[in-house]
Amino acid sequence: MKIGLVDVDGHGFPNLALMKISAWHKAQGDSVEWWNGLKRYDIVYQSKVFDDTYSKDNEFVVMADRIIKGGTGYDLENRLPDEVEHIMPDYDLYKITDTAYGFLTRGCPRGCPFCIVKPKEGGKSEKVADLSEWWDGQKNIVLMDSNMTACQDADELFAQLAKSGAKVDFSQGLDARLITKSQCEMLNGMKLDRVHFAWDNYEFKTFEKLKLVREWLTIDRRKNGRLCPHELRHDARAGSGTCHAFKRNWLRSVCDDL
């Protein structure tokens, strides 16, 4: 079969679902390529992560027997079949050689009202993969997990990451309220550029916990990493006016203090 792929977002960040779809079809012996409007395909997969605010849908005429649209930019219900979801992504699709992308957990119990994670992935953070499922020795690992520290298997997953020897990027941040001393010690053993904390519905005790975390973590001293509370972009939507300005100033003072 001839398979065409469309990354509707096209914002420079690789589309994980498309890399998995590509890997699965190649394993079936199909030919896979980026969609070309001059060609006809058996199936065209069109993936969109962001809503219409950030990514307009592809409105070109697509010549294909079947068009499959997926991703959170379309709805929160669509899922990859298990055999596709759990395949090693085809990093070659984006010519990526030194970085692995993926999830070890899905879901988050916080349920922030402005966030799609709970309705999409569930209100519990659960392990969905071992690192070896999508990491094959690359020197960088980009985690896309929403809240790994809320998962009951977090210690085991932190240990897998530490053992990899790769540089780890917790791209969605860590939850300061839940992180433990032993997890911080494992972070100390990882290659990290920085550690940042998701910063939703914060409260004073979060600040107190951050001070504790600051004592547990040594990465900023050893490897020029940075420990900084990070305001999730969602918060910009949640906060406004004086309240938002207050948050920013308060966060800045917390950063300085740390």
Ligand code: SF4
């Ligand atoms: S914004 Fe972050 S902490 Fe809140 S529900 Fe979403 S993933 Fe969880």
